[in-house]
Amino acid sequence: MSVLMGADDVRRAIARIAHEIVERDGDPTRIALVGIRSRGDVLATRLRAAILANEGVQLPLGILDITLYRDDLTRVASAPIVRTTEIGFPVDDRIVVLVDDVLFTGRTIRAAMDALVDYGRPKAIRLAVLVDRGHRELPIRADHVGKNVPTQPRDDVRVHLTEVDGRDEVEIVRVEVPA
Amino acid sequence: MRWQRRHVLSTEDWSREEIELVLEQATAMLEVLARPIRRTPALRGRTVVLFFAEASTRTRMSFELAAKSLSADTSIITASGSSVEKGETLYDTVRTLQALGAEIIVMRHAASGAPYFVAERVSASVINAGDGWHAHPTQGLLDALTLRGALGDLAGKRVAIVGDILHSRVARSDIHTLVPLGARIALAGPPTLIPSAWREGSAPDGVTYERDVERALDGADAVIALRLQKERQEAGLLASLREYRTAWGITEERAARLRPGVPVLHPGPMNEGIEIDAAVAHGPRSLVERQVTNGVAVRMALLYLLATAGAGAAERLDELAPAAPPTEVPA
CATH class of the missing domain: 3.40.50.1370 (Aspartate/ornithine carbamoyltransferase)
Structure with missing residues (x-):
């Protein structure tokens, strides 16, 4: 197991992404943040606080649970728990920034986009992630990335955030593949 | 906790945790029902048969709406206008439903215990939508x-x-x-x-x-x-x-x-x-009116839990003995 990002790295990455999100579109009043459970919501909350501090604008914040949109529900042994989605603002004509902790196969993001468009027609959907570990299985890329990490498909990237895990840290558990 | 059941026949032998799990899932489903588009793809391509051998409007519609909100395919069989009128036995009717690909059978029947009889004899999951005096x-x-x-x-x-x-x-x-x-x-x-x-x-x-x-x-x-x-x-x-x-x-x-x-x-x-x-x-x-809305959410929760947990159930059929039928109507 090795540490990919310490607390300072996580803090700096979030600060930078907060600037990038606003810089990209110029007008922060058109942007909304939607975090994907169960760590994207924490990151989205931090991004909102950072943008409020930088720009004085409080962005709408939503939380998305993608369970009912997963493409593997017929393959799982036991029903994954569905958590409540909370999107308390119209997404129509907004630039919605999806926020997640790790971008891997892209399947979660595909599910999140399908879920989001059931709430309306955003002007655009963008993607911000703390870690991009590669190995996409769908044509999806992130607009804002905290850190790109080369991994093996079977490696385990774990994001810990203070609000749920008591500390800020990203670590990787490498799986040795016998030669 | 993880959902383990293959059928929902009565809550009499349920633990508090199981009840809490269903209520928690139903709460998430209530949010789906409040959306502009009240439909999610979770049970796309899955088949739910509503077999109502006793009159019902609201329960049947509630289950139908619940199944559709999860994108399941639904078929409705009522006693009148089906082969049940021609004297087909419950067993034969249910075998037919299963042969037609029903993965979940939602059934209402005037005879207490009828869903237990069915659950013992099919590989589909059975939800009791009311059997006689027994359970709903x-x-x-x-x-x-x-x-x-x-x-x-x-x-x-x-x-x-x-x-x-x-x-x-x-x-x-x-x-x-x-x-x-x-x-x-x-x-x-x-x-x-x-x-x-x-x-x-x-x-x-x-x-x-x-x-x-x-x-x-x-x-x-x-x-x-x-x-x-x-x-x-x-x-x-x-x-x-x-x-x-x-x-x-x-x-x-x-x-x-x-x-x-x-x-x-x-x-x-x-x-x-x-x-x-x-x-x-x-x-x-x-x-x-709140009960009506909550009814759809609870039924969505159960359909979701059964359809998803049931995905691997085919191999486990032999291990899972169905619950014992009630020996007599509680009096």
Whole structure:
């Protein structure tokens, strides 16, 4: 197991992404943040606080649970728990920034986009992630990335955030593949 | 906790954790029902058969809406207009449903225990949508969800259930769902329509029988009025409908004496002016419409849990013995 990002790295990455999100579109009043459970919501909350501090604008914040949109529900042994989605603002004509902790196969993001468009027609959907570990299985890329990490498909990237895990840290558990 | 069950036949043997899990999932489903597009793809390509061998409008529609909100394919079989009328046995009907690819069979039947008979003989999951006097588990769960929404934690809450308890699968399922959540139940109704053992002091845990309705309503945190099944009157178990209303009805006057904010529930369809006055049924205390919405959410939750947990169930069939059928109707 090795540490990919310490607390300072996580803090700096979030600060930078907060600037990038606003810089990209110029007008922060058109942007909304939607975090994907169960760590994207924490990151989205931090991004909102950072943008409020930088720009004085409080962005709408939503939380998305993608369970009912997963493409593997017929393959799982036991029903994954569905958590409540909370999107308390119209997404129509907004630039919605999806926020997640790790971008891997892209399947979660595909599910999140399908879920989001059931709430309306955003002007655009963008993607911000703390870690991009590669190995996409769908044509999806992130607009804002905290850190790109080369991994093996079977490696385990774990994001810990203070609000749920008591500390800020990203670590990787490498799986040795016998030669 | 993880969902383990393949069938939903009764909540009588459920743990509190299982009830809580379904209520938690139903709460998430309520949000889906509030969306501009009330449909998610979770059960796309899955087949749910609604087999209603006994009359029902709201429960059937509720299950149908629940299945459609999860994108499942639905087929509806009712007793009239199907081969059941031609004398096909329950077993043959159900084998046919399974051969047609039903993964979940939602069934209502006039015979207590019928869903157990079916569950033992098919690989599909079975949800009991009401069997005779025995059980109506989704009604118990939706009443629990509704009461939770109105009262919060049900620990120590007093729920009055008034009416024909003897023939009521709703009353039984309410008891089996609300008592594990900590509620205490006060039953009231004509003595001829209360199981005799319950009347004589051996009611189930958490349940008491009150001889008159005022005592059941006194101090109640919520009231559930049961539908009077008018055919009971023919059997000589009731004097008259007018007398029933006077003695046991949730009338406007009785509702006015409840503490402020105490809600009134009814499983429907309502006989207004008999077991519940129209002014109560449509008044500020009424949660009847909330029950309808919550019913869809609870059924979505169960369909989701069964369809998803059932994905690997085919290989586990041999290991999972179906629950034992009830040996006799509780009386």
